[in-house]
Amino acid sequence: MRIYVEGVGICGPGLPDWQAARPMLAGRQTYVQAPAVPAPSSLLPPNERRRASLIVKFALAVGTEAFAASGRDAAGFATVFTSSGGDGDTIHAIMSTLTSESRELSPTRFHNSVHNAAAGYWSILSGAKAASSSICAHDDSFAAGLLEAAAQLSAGEPAVALLAYDVQYPSPLAELRPIAAAFAAALILSFEPSDSAIASLDLELLAAPGAATEMALPGLEMLRLGVPAARCLPLLAAIDGGNIADVTLAYLEDMAIVLRVCPMAGKFS
Amino acid sequence: MSKFTENALAISDFSIVTSLGTGQAENLAALREGQSGLSLCSFDDVPFAAYAGAVAGVDVAEITGALAGFDCRNNRLAAMALGSDGFLDSIAAARSRYGAARIGVFLGTSTSGLLQTEIAYRDMDKVSGRLENFDYARTHNTYSLARYLRTALGLRGPAFVVSTACASTAKTFANAARMIAAGFCDAAIVGGADSLCATTLFGFHALGVMAPEPCRPFDVARNGISIGEGAGFALLERQQAKHGSDTVLLLGVGETADAYHMSAPHPEGEGARQAMALALQQAGLEPRDIDYINLHGTATPAGDAAEDQAVASLFGADVPCSSTKGATGHTLGASGVIEAIFGIFAIRHGFLPGSPNTEKLDPEFRSRYLLQAAPAQVNYVMSNSFGFGGVNCSLVLGRS
Numbered sequence: 001m002r003i004y005v006e007g008v009g010i011c012g013p014g015l016p017d018w019q020a021a022r023p024m025l026a027g028r029q030t031y032v033q034a035p036a037v038p039a040p041s042s043l044l045p046p047n048e049r050r051r052a053s054l055i056v057k058f059a060l061a062v063g064t065e066a067f068a069a070s071g072r073d074a075a076g077f078a079t080v081f082t083s084s085g086g087d088g089d090t091i092h093a094i095m096s097t098l099t100s101e102s103r104e105l106s107p108t109r110f111h112n113s114v115h116n117a118a119a120g121y122w123s124i125l126s127g128a129k130a131a132s133s134s135i136c137a138h139d140d141s142f143a144a145g146l147l148e149a150a151a152q153l154s155a156g157e158p159a160v161a162l163l164a165y166d167v168q169y170p171s172p173l174a175e176l177r178p179i180a181a182a183f184a185a186a187l188i189l190s191f192e193p194s195d196s197a198i199a200s201l202d203l204e205l206l207a208a209p210g211a212a213t214e215m216a217l218p219g220l221e222m223l224r225l226g227v228p229a230a231r232c233l234p235l236l237a238a239i240d241g242g243n244i245a246d247v248t249l250a251y252l253e254d255m256a257i258v259l260r261v262c263p264m265a266g267k268f269s
Numbered sequence: 270m271s272k273f274t275e276n277a278l279a280i281s282d283f284s285i286v287t288s289l290g291t292g293q294a295e296n297l298a299a300l301r302e303g304q305s306g307l308s309l310c311s312f313d314d315v316p317f318a319a320y321a322g323a324v325a326g327v328d329v330a331e332i333t334g335a336l337a338g339f340d341c342r343n344n345r346l347a348a349m350a351l352g353s354d355g356f357l358d359s360i361a362a363a364r365s366r367y368g369a370a371r372i373g374v375f376l377g378t379s380t381s382g383l384l385q386t387e388i389a390y391r392d393m394d395k396v397s398g399r400l401e402n403f404d405y406a407r408t409h410n411t412y413s414l415a416r417y418l419r420t421a422l423g424l425r426g427p428a429f430v431v432s433t434a435c436a437s438t439a440k441t442f443a444n445a446a447r448m449i450a451a452g453f454c455d456a457a458i459v460g461g462a463d464s465l466c467a468t469t470l471f472g473f474h475a476l477g478v479m480a481p482e483p484c485r486p487f488d489v490a491r492n493g494i495s496i497g498e499g500a501g502f503a504l505l506e507r508q509q510a511k512h513g514s515d516t517v518l519l520l521g522v523g524e525t526a527d528a529y530h531m532s533a534p535h536p537e538g539e540g541a542r543q544a545m546a547l548a549l550q551q552a553g554l555e556p557r558d559i560d561y562i563n564l565h566g567t568a569t570p571a572g573d574a575a576e577d578q579a580v581a582s583l584f585g586a587d588v589p590c591s592s593t594k595g596a597t598g599h600t601l602g603a604s605g606v607i608e609a610i611f612g613i614f615a616i617r618h619g620f621l622p623g624s625p626n627t628e629k630l631d632p633e634f635r636s637r638y639l640l641q642a643a644p645a646q647v648n649y650v651m652s653n654s655f656g657f658g659g660v661n662c663s664l665v666l667g668r669s
Contacts (some may be wrong), residue, residue: 002453084410085410085411086432088412091386095386095387095390098467099391104473105471106475107472107532109473110473110475111476111531111532112474114434114657115432116433116657116658117531117657117658119433119526119660120660123527123659124527128526129528129540130525130526131524131526132526132660133431133440134431134432135430135431135432136412136432137428137429137430138406141429144428145429146429147448148429151447151448154447154451155446155450170398171398172398173400175399175400176403176405205427207371207425217572252425253423254370254413255370255427
């Protein structure tokens with residue numbers, strides 16, 4: 001199946017946005033770890049910024065960046081949100097409250113605990129009323145999200161936004177489920193090539209395990225391995241790579257997604 | 270009416286467990302007779318009055334042996350459903366027909382194994398501050414349910430879990446239909462489970478939407494939900510000659526977002542109306558073709574009012590509808606597949622389910638709401654599921 005990439009958003013440690021990340025993903029510039037600070041999304045009113053949870057800020061930042069690059073209006077398109085675990089801070093706060101004397105939960109915290117919280121805020125703030133999936137496949141959540149986005153396109157959606165994100169759990173969940181850093185990325189994908197297309201992806205689902213494509217720079221490879229959402233890094237690097245490249249994403253323990261990535265000429269500075 | 274026949278997927282087999290019973294026969298009998306599985310909630314010593322649709326036997330249905338790491342209330346409900354009605358034989362037959370790698374597993378849940386996390390926090394080692402005997406990946410993690418089925422059933426096809434609150438399992442029908450159409454698999458198991466836990470009981474109480482007595486959908490005196498639990502699974506594959514007239518087809522799915530509020534419905538049910546309209550469009554049907562609508566109808570004052578407006582504006586006052594939440598409680602993420610299965614019962618066995626506990630219909634409402642079960646020829650059913658985040662999903666099922 002052939003699909004097209006129209007826009008990319010990224011926010012991770014040392015990778016503040018797509019323009020800054022590109023030379024590092026290409027290996028042209030040294031990658032330096034630095035705390036990730038999601039850019040304030042134009043969708044999020046200033047008075048809401050303080051209250052929004054970290055996971056919502058990350059999702060909004062990368063989604064807004066990717067839509068801006070694609071030139072499409074976020075209000076009109078279907079979305080796929082994928083995360084290996086959702087909002088760890090909120091889950092920890094609820095678990096702690098339930099073991100406390102009063103056990104009284106905050107209603108806002110409760111509705112923020114759903115796996116589709118980021119999707120809900122995205123829809124409310126952007127006005128998007130189209131279909132939205134929020135999915136999870138543990139460590140392979142990015143691959144699963146990409147598959148779902150491709151299936152949406154194949155079923156007739158002209159364009160789909162794929163947003164992948166993970167934040168760290170606080171202790172004591174962190175000891176059992178270590179996530180190396182908060183990280184998010186977004187891709188605007190389309191079924192037909194448009195003027196804003198920057199790469200084509202030929203996607204194939206293989207019924208056999210495949211060795212995942214790795215990042216050349218050790219720091220970025222550590223990030224890829226340390227955060228499930230960052231398993232997208234080799235794909236993002238190939239989109240901006242200048243040459244046709246094959247990228248393999250591991251999917252579950254016995255499958256793989258193979259992508260032939262063809263960057264489109266004349267699109268790169 | 271031509272478009273759907275070439276795209277239709279057959280629901281080859283299905284399985285179910287709710288507070289009404291384990292397996293198809295117990296659920297069908299209870300639904301026809303208007304029974305309710307709700308009882309005074311004794312779960313986790315909740316300090317407020319509430320009713321719950323708890324599944325009998327789940328406390329002792331431990332998952333043991335090689336799969337013991339998956340043991341949690343959510344996966345136990347899944348195991349109870351899978352073990353009913355020869356569903357495992359249908360999966361085995363599909364596996365021989367298509368191959369293990371060509372069967373997808375797309376399941377929904379909102380709670381996953383969260384009760385296990387609650388227990389681990391309660392039993393936390395006070396000195397080390399560690400969570401003991403807690404298998405995060407195989408119980409708490411949202412993917413746990415699909416991983417459990419894939420492992421237990423020896424399947425190797427594409428899989429993920431959809432978690433869109435109370436619309437989770439309804440949406441898995443759409444995910445599977447797209448995956449099969451895209452050629453990523455030939456058949457799929459859809460549905461899922463949701464299980465009682467303190468988070469949802471205390472959470473809905475905090476939102477002020479828990480009824481102190483059994484929930485009464487569409488009643489003038491309705492005052493909130495009763496939480497239930499359960500699991501349901503369906504095997505979807507392309508319609509074939511082997512599927513007789515008894516086989517029910519998935520004809521359409523409509524998915525929308527409200528873009529309105531995280532936990533309150535759009536007052537006129539605009540997103541819900543659009544989801545129903547899209548499902549009809551995909552099925553190639555008109556509103557008058559629908560013989561029964563299984564409503565989301567959770568019995569909150571605002572939710573039922575919004576859904577009534579949405580239904581009345583699309584269907585007028587002629588199409589019979591009811592919510593079965595008074596029978597099962599609101600099984601949250603599992604409600605989509607459970608109520609789709611109730612829709613299959615309605616088609617196959619020729620009856621319209623009633624609404625246990627509802628006594629006096631809200632006089633403001635315009636839709637044709639059924640208090641009692643009634644016999645009827647049913648060819649096409651719509652089933653509605655809506656959730657936090659403003660997610661809406663409507664299914665259209667029909668006779669082949």
